[in-house]
Amino acid sequence: MLRVIQFVRSEKHGIQIPLNNVNDRLCAMLGVSSRSIDNLKKELKEIEASQEEPSHRSLRSGSSTSITDETMEQSELVSGRPKINLSDFGKDMIRYEFHLLLAERVYPTLDRMMTRLLADFPEFPIKSKTTLSKQLKQMGFVYRKTSKIKTPLKSTFFMSQRAKSWNKNQIRQWLIYHSVPFLDQYSTSELLELSYAFAPETKYIVDETVKQFYIEILRLPVRHCILNPIERCWAELKNSVRDQNTTFQLKDVEKLVWNWLYNCDSTFISSCIDHVHVYEKNFKKADQFIQEIEDELSDDDNVDNDSDLTEDDDEDQ
Numbered sequence: 001m002l003r004v005i006q007f008v009r010s011e012k013h014g015i016q017i018p019l020n021n022v023n024d025r026l027c028a029m030l031g032v033s034s035r036s037i038d039n040l041k042k043e044l045k046e047i048e049a050s051q052e053e054p055s056h057r058s059l060r061s062g063s064s065t066s067i068t069d070e071t072m073e074q075s076e077l078v079s080g081r082p083k084i085n086l087s088d089f090g091k092d093m094i095r096y097e098f099h100l101l102l103a104e105r106v107y108p109t110l111d112r113m114m115t116r117l118l119a120d121f122p123e124f125p126i127k128s129k130t131t132l133s134k135q136l137k138q139m140g141f142v143y144r145k146t147s148k149i150k151t152p153l154k155s156t157f158f159m160s161q162r163a164k165s166w167n168k169n170q171i172r173q174w175l176i177y178h179s180v181p182f183l184d185q186y187s188t189s190e191l192l193e194l195s196y197a198f199a200p201e202t203k204y205i206v207d208e209t210v211k212q213f214y215i216e217i218l219r220l221p222v223r224h225c226i227l228n229p230i231e232r233c234w235a236e237l238k239n240s241v242r243d244q245n246t247t248f249q250l251k252d253v254e255k256l257v258w259n260w261l262y263n264c265d266s267t268f269i270s271s272c273i274d275h276v277h278v279y280e281k282n283f284k285k286a287d288q289f290i291q292e293i294e295d296e297l298s299d300d301d302n303v304d305n306d307s308d309l310t311e312d313d314d315e316d317q
Contacts, residue, residue, distance in 0.1 A: 092226045095139075101286075102286035102289045104285075168188050240256065
Protein backbone atom coordinates (compact mmCIF):
# COMPACT_ATOMS: atom_id res chain seq x y z
CA MET A 1 0.00 0.00 0.00
CA LEU A 2 2.93 2.40 0.81
CA ARG A 3 4.40 1.74 -2.64
CA VAL A 4 1.11 2.72 -4.26
CA ILE A 5 0.97 5.96 -2.20
CA GLN A 6 4.55 6.84 -3.05
CA PHE A 7 3.96 6.17 -6.75
CA VAL A 8 0.89 8.42 -6.79
CA ARG A 9 2.79 11.23 -4.98
CA SER A 10 5.69 10.98 -7.43
CA GLU A 11 3.32 11.81 -10.29
CA LYS A 12 2.03 15.06 -8.74
CA HIS A 13 4.23 17.22 -10.95
CA GLY A 14 3.97 15.04 -14.09
CA ILE A 15 3.39 11.55 -15.41
CA GLN A 16 6.53 9.45 -15.24
CA ILE A 17 5.18 6.35 -17.10
CA PRO A 18 2.68 6.73 -19.98
CA LEU A 19 -0.90 5.87 -19.05
CA ASN A 20 -1.30 3.42 -21.92
CA ASN A 21 1.56 1.30 -20.55
CA VAL A 22 -0.50 -0.50 -17.92
CA ASN A 23 1.89 -3.35 -17.14
CA ASP A 24 4.87 -1.03 -16.47
CA ARG A 25 2.79 1.24 -14.26
CA LEU A 26 1.61 -1.77 -12.23
CA CYS A 27 5.15 -3.08 -11.89
CA ALA A 28 6.37 0.30 -10.60
CA MET A 29 3.35 0.72 -8.37
CA LEU A 30 3.45 -2.77 -6.77
CA GLY A 31 7.17 -3.45 -7.01
CA VAL A 32 6.71 -6.80 -8.79
CA SER A 33 7.86 -8.27 -12.10
CA SER A 34 5.86 -8.28 -15.33
CA ARG A 35 5.48 -12.09 -15.09
CA SER A 36 3.77 -11.69 -11.72
CA ILE A 37 1.41 -9.14 -13.27
CA ASP A 38 0.50 -11.62 -16.03
CA ASN A 39 -0.17 -14.34 -13.46
CA LEU A 40 -2.38 -11.96 -11.46
CA LYS A 41 -4.38 -11.11 -14.59
CA LYS A 42 -4.92 -14.80 -15.35
CA GLU A 43 -6.12 -15.46 -11.81
CA LEU A 44 -8.53 -12.52 -12.00
CA LYS A 45 -9.94 -13.78 -15.30
CA GLU A 46 -10.46 -17.27 -13.84
CA ILE A 47 -12.25 -15.80 -10.81
CA GLU A 48 -14.50 -13.68 -13.03
CA ALA A 49 -15.27 -16.68 -15.26
CA SER A 50 -16.15 -18.88 -12.27
CA GLN A 51 -18.49 -16.17 -10.96
CA GLU A 52 -20.22 -15.77 -14.34
CA GLU A 53 -20.75 -19.53 -14.99
CA PRO A 54 -23.76 -19.99 -12.63
CA SER A 55 -25.61 -17.10 -14.23
CA HIS A 56 -24.92 -18.47 -17.71
CA ARG A 57 -26.05 -21.92 -16.65
CA SER A 58 -29.28 -20.58 -15.21
CA LEU A 59 -29.96 -18.71 -18.41
CA ARG A 60 -29.37 -21.82 -20.49
CA SER A 61 -31.64 -23.95 -18.33
CA GLY A 62 -34.30 -21.28 -18.42
CA SER A 63 -34.10 -20.95 -22.17
CA SER A 64 -34.11 -24.71 -22.64
CA THR A 65 -37.10 -25.00 -20.33
CA SER A 66 -39.02 -22.38 -22.25
CA ILE A 67 -38.21 -24.12 -25.52
CA THR A 68 -39.34 -27.42 -24.07
CA ASP A 69 -42.61 -25.87 -22.92
CA GLU A 70 -43.19 -24.40 -26.36
CA THR A 71 -42.49 -27.70 -28.06
CA MET A 72 -44.79 -29.44 -25.59
CA GLU A 73 -47.56 -26.96 -26.33
CA GLN A 74 -47.02 -27.36 -30.06
CA SER A 75 -47.08 -31.15 -29.75
CA GLU A 76 -50.32 -30.93 -27.81
CA LEU A 77 -51.83 -28.68 -30.45
CA VAL A 78 -50.73 -30.93 -33.30
CA SER A 79 -51.69 -34.17 -31.54
CA GLY A 80 -54.90 -34.48 -33.60
CA ARG A 81 -58.48 -35.04 -32.58
CA PRO A 82 -59.25 -36.25 -29.06
CA LYS A 83 -59.93 -39.95 -28.74
CA ILE A 84 -63.60 -40.89 -28.72
CA ASN A 85 -64.64 -43.17 -25.86
CA LEU A 86 -68.18 -44.36 -26.40
CA SER A 87 -70.40 -45.08 -23.42
CA ASP A 88 -72.31 -48.34 -23.09
CA PHE A 89 -75.41 -46.56 -24.36
CA GLY A 90 -73.55 -45.38 -27.48
CA LYS A 91 -72.31 -48.91 -28.18
CA ASP A 92 -75.84 -50.23 -27.73
CA MET A 93 -77.08 -47.72 -30.28
CA ILE A 94 -74.56 -49.06 -32.81
CA ARG A 95 -75.70 -52.62 -32.12
CA TYR A 96 -79.34 -51.63 -32.35
CA GLU A 97 -78.93 -49.83 -35.69
CA PHE A 98 -76.98 -52.81 -36.99
CA HIS A 99 -79.75 -55.25 -36.12
CA LEU A 100 -82.44 -52.81 -37.21
CA LEU A 101 -80.95 -52.77 -40.72
CA LEU A 102 -80.91 -56.56 -40.69
CA ALA A 103 -84.54 -56.59 -39.56
CA GLU A 104 -85.37 -54.41 -42.57
CA ARG A 105 -83.48 -56.86 -44.82
CA VAL A 106 -80.82 -54.28 -45.64
CA TYR A 107 -77.10 -54.99 -45.67
CA PRO A 108 -75.56 -52.95 -42.80
CA THR A 109 -72.70 -51.27 -44.65
CA LEU A 110 -70.65 -48.51 -43.05
CA ASP A 111 -72.37 -45.86 -45.17
CA ARG A 112 -75.84 -46.99 -44.17
CA MET A 113 -74.98 -47.40 -40.52
CA MET A 114 -73.32 -43.96 -40.38
CA THR A 115 -76.32 -42.35 -42.07
CA ARG A 116 -78.82 -44.05 -39.78
CA LEU A 117 -76.88 -43.25 -36.62
CA LEU A 118 -76.59 -39.55 -37.44
CA ALA A 119 -80.24 -39.40 -38.54
CA ASP A 120 -81.58 -41.02 -35.36
CA PHE A 121 -78.97 -39.49 -33.02
CA PRO A 122 -77.72 -36.13 -34.38
CA GLU A 123 -75.40 -35.68 -31.38
CA PHE A 124 -73.71 -39.06 -31.89
CA PRO A 125 -69.96 -38.48 -31.24
CA ILE A 126 -68.73 -40.55 -34.21
CA LYS A 127 -68.98 -38.62 -37.47
CA SER A 128 -66.73 -40.55 -39.88
CA LYS A 129 -66.81 -44.03 -41.36
CA THR A 130 -63.18 -44.66 -40.42
CA THR A 131 -63.85 -44.06 -36.73
CA LEU A 132 -67.02 -46.14 -36.94
CA SER A 133 -65.08 -49.00 -38.52
CA LYS A 134 -62.49 -48.91 -35.72
CA GLN A 135 -65.24 -48.84 -33.11
CA LEU A 136 -66.96 -51.85 -34.71
CA LYS A 137 -63.71 -53.82 -34.57
CA GLN A 138 -63.24 -52.90 -30.91
CA MET A 139 -66.78 -54.10 -30.18
CA GLY A 140 -66.08 -57.48 -31.77
CA PHE A 141 -67.66 -57.09 -35.20
CA VAL A 142 -65.97 -58.91 -38.05
CA TYR A 143 -66.50 -58.49 -41.76
CA ARG A 144 -67.70 -61.24 -44.02
CA LYS A 145 -67.08 -60.70 -47.70
CA THR A 146 -69.85 -61.47 -50.17
CA SER A 147 -69.75 -61.48 -53.95
CA LYS A 148 -70.54 -57.76 -54.25
CA ILE A 149 -70.04 -55.88 -51.00
CA LYS A 150 -68.19 -56.13 -47.72
CA THR A 151 -70.74 -56.36 -44.93
CA PRO A 152 -70.51 -56.93 -41.16
CA LEU A 153 -72.89 -59.89 -41.03
CA LYS A 154 -71.42 -61.54 -37.96
CA SER A 155 -70.34 -60.20 -34.61
CA THR A 156 -68.85 -62.10 -31.70
CA PHE A 157 -71.25 -60.71 -29.12
CA PHE A 158 -74.30 -61.61 -31.26
CA MET A 159 -73.21 -65.08 -32.31
CA SER A 160 -71.93 -65.93 -28.83
CA GLN A 161 -75.55 -66.10 -27.74
CA ARG A 162 -76.01 -68.83 -30.32
CA ALA A 163 -73.93 -71.68 -28.92
CA LYS A 164 -70.66 -69.76 -28.62
CA SER A 165 -70.04 -69.20 -32.35
CA TRP A 166 -70.84 -72.81 -33.33
CA ASN A 167 -71.70 -73.34 -36.96
CA LYS A 168 -74.37 -75.66 -38.28
CA ASN A 169 -72.08 -78.63 -38.87
CA GLN A 170 -70.60 -78.43 -35.38
CA ILE A 171 -74.08 -78.44 -33.83
CA ARG A 172 -75.03 -81.47 -35.93
CA GLN A 173 -71.91 -83.33 -34.84
CA TRP A 174 -72.71 -82.57 -31.21
CA LEU A 175 -76.27 -83.89 -31.62
CA ILE A 176 -75.05 -87.05 -33.36
CA TYR A 177 -72.46 -87.65 -30.65
CA HIS A 178 -75.16 -87.37 -27.96
CA SER A 179 -77.60 -89.54 -29.99
CA VAL A 180 -80.14 -86.77 -30.43
CA PRO A 181 -82.38 -87.28 -33.51
CA PHE A 182 -82.95 -84.35 -35.89
CA LEU A 183 -84.03 -83.65 -39.46
CA ASP A 184 -81.69 -82.45 -42.20
CA GLN A 185 -83.92 -79.49 -43.02
CA TYR A 186 -83.66 -78.08 -39.51
CA SER A 187 -82.30 -74.53 -39.35
CA THR A 188 -79.47 -73.45 -37.07
CA SER A 189 -81.85 -71.97 -34.51
CA GLU A 190 -83.88 -75.20 -34.40
CA LEU A 191 -80.73 -77.26 -33.98
CA LEU A 192 -79.68 -74.96 -31.17
CA GLU A 193 -83.00 -75.47 -29.43
CA LEU A 194 -82.42 -79.22 -29.56
CA SER A 195 -78.88 -78.87 -28.23
CA TYR A 196 -80.10 -76.67 -25.38
CA ALA A 197 -82.89 -79.14 -24.60
CA PHE A 198 -80.49 -82.10 -24.35
CA ALA A 199 -77.55 -80.22 -22.86
CA PRO A 200 -76.57 -80.97 -19.25
CA GLU A 201 -78.59 -78.88 -16.88
CA THR A 202 -76.72 -75.99 -15.28
CA LYS A 203 -77.89 -75.03 -11.82
CA TYR A 204 -77.30 -71.66 -10.22
CA ILE A 205 -77.55 -70.82 -6.54
CA VAL A 206 -79.62 -67.74 -7.33
CA ASP A 207 -82.24 -69.79 -9.17
CA GLU A 208 -82.49 -72.28 -6.35
CA THR A 209 -82.84 -69.46 -3.82
CA VAL A 210 -85.65 -67.59 -5.59
CA LYS A 211 -87.71 -70.72 -6.19
CA GLN A 212 -89.11 -70.50 -2.68
CA PHE A 213 -90.49 -67.05 -3.56
CA TYR A 214 -91.96 -68.27 -6.89
CA ILE A 215 -89.70 -65.93 -8.86
CA GLU A 216 -88.30 -66.71 -12.30
CA ILE A 217 -85.08 -65.00 -13.37
CA LEU A 218 -84.99 -63.82 -16.97
CA ARG A 219 -81.41 -63.54 -18.19
CA LEU A 220 -80.54 -61.07 -20.92
CA PRO A 221 -77.81 -61.38 -23.56
CA VAL A 222 -74.42 -59.95 -22.70
CA ARG A 223 -73.98 -56.22 -23.47
CA HIS A 224 -77.66 -55.71 -24.32
CA CYS A 225 -78.71 -53.28 -21.61
CA ILE A 226 -81.35 -51.80 -23.94
CA LEU A 227 -83.33 -55.02 -23.39
CA ASN A 228 -83.54 -54.29 -19.66
CA PRO A 229 -86.46 -51.99 -18.72
CA ILE A 230 -84.75 -50.86 -15.53
CA GLU A 231 -82.00 -49.20 -17.59
CA ARG A 232 -84.57 -46.80 -19.02
CA CYS A 233 -85.84 -46.13 -15.50
CA TRP A 234 -82.31 -45.35 -14.33
CA ALA A 235 -81.86 -42.97 -17.26
CA GLU A 236 -85.07 -41.09 -16.45
CA LEU A 237 -84.15 -40.96 -12.75
CA LYS A 238 -80.70 -39.51 -13.47
CA ASN A 239 -82.14 -36.93 -15.87
CA SER A 240 -84.71 -35.87 -13.28
CA VAL A 241 -82.10 -35.48 -10.53
CA ARG A 242 -79.74 -33.65 -12.88
CA ASP A 243 -82.42 -31.14 -13.88
CA GLN A 244 -83.59 -30.40 -10.32
CA ASN A 245 -80.30 -30.59 -8.42
CA THR A 246 -79.27 -27.05 -7.48
CA THR A 247 -77.49 -27.50 -4.13
CA PHE A 248 -75.24 -30.47 -5.07
CA GLN A 249 -75.58 -31.99 -1.61
CA LEU A 250 -76.14 -35.68 -0.95
CA LYS A 251 -79.12 -35.05 1.32
CA ASP A 252 -80.94 -33.08 -1.38
CA VAL A 253 -80.03 -35.66 -4.02
CA GLU A 254 -81.50 -38.39 -1.83
CA LYS A 255 -84.72 -36.41 -1.48
CA LEU A 256 -84.95 -35.97 -5.24
CA VAL A 257 -84.45 -39.71 -5.76
CA TRP A 258 -87.17 -40.65 -3.29
CA ASN A 259 -89.49 -38.05 -4.78
CA TRP A 260 -89.02 -39.54 -8.26
CA LEU A 261 -89.57 -43.09 -6.98
CA TYR A 262 -92.73 -41.99 -5.18
CA ASN A 263 -94.15 -40.46 -8.39
CA CYS A 264 -93.13 -43.43 -10.56
CA ASP A 265 -96.41 -45.12 -11.50
CA SER A 266 -97.43 -48.25 -13.39
CA THR A 267 -98.00 -46.29 -16.59
CA PHE A 268 -94.36 -45.29 -16.80
CA ILE A 269 -93.19 -48.83 -16.01
CA SER A 270 -95.47 -50.23 -18.73
CA SER A 271 -94.06 -47.76 -21.25
CA CYS A 272 -90.52 -48.90 -20.40
CA ILE A 273 -91.48 -52.54 -20.91
CA ASP A 274 -93.25 -51.75 -24.20
CA HIS A 275 -90.16 -49.87 -25.34
CA VAL A 276 -88.04 -52.97 -24.70
CA HIS A 277 -90.49 -55.14 -26.66
CA VAL A 278 -89.86 -52.98 -29.73
CA TYR A 279 -86.12 -53.63 -29.49
CA GLU A 280 -86.74 -57.33 -28.90
CA LYS A 281 -88.85 -57.67 -32.05
CA ASN A 282 -86.18 -55.96 -34.13
CA PHE A 283 -83.52 -58.32 -32.78
CA LYS A 284 -85.67 -61.33 -33.64
CA LYS A 285 -86.20 -60.08 -37.20
CA ALA A 286 -82.47 -59.54 -37.55
CA ASP A 287 -81.82 -63.07 -36.31
CA GLN A 288 -84.18 -64.52 -38.91
CA PHE A 289 -82.56 -62.48 -41.67
CA ILE A 290 -79.08 -63.67 -40.66
CA GLN A 291 -80.31 -67.26 -40.74
CA GLU A 292 -81.59 -66.79 -44.30
CA ILE A 293 -78.29 -65.26 -45.39
CA GLU A 294 -76.33 -68.12 -43.83
CA ASP A 295 -78.51 -70.67 -45.60
CA GLU A 296 -78.02 -68.89 -48.93
CA LEU A 297 -74.27 -68.74 -48.48
CA SER A 298 -74.09 -72.40 -47.50
CA ASP A 299 -76.23 -73.33 -50.52
CA ASP A 300 -73.89 -71.35 -52.78
CA ASP A 301 -70.92 -73.23 -51.34
CA ASN A 302 -72.66 -76.56 -51.97
CA VAL A 303 -73.44 -75.57 -55.57
CA ASP A 304 -69.82 -74.61 -56.16
CA ASN A 305 -68.64 -77.93 -54.74
CA ASP A 306 -71.11 -79.86 -56.92
CA SER A 307 -70.01 -77.97 -60.03
CA ASP A 308 -66.37 -78.74 -59.24
CA LEU A 309 -67.18 -82.43 -58.88
CA THR A 310 -69.10 -82.42 -62.19
CA GLU A 311 -66.18 -80.80 -63.99
CA ASP A 312 -63.81 -83.41 -62.56
CA ASP A 313 -66.10 -86.21 -63.75
CA ASP A 314 -66.25 -84.71 -67.24
CA GLU A 315 -62.48 -84.49 -67.40
CA ASP A 316 -62.15 -88.14 -66.33
CA GLN A 317 -64.52 -89.23 -69.09
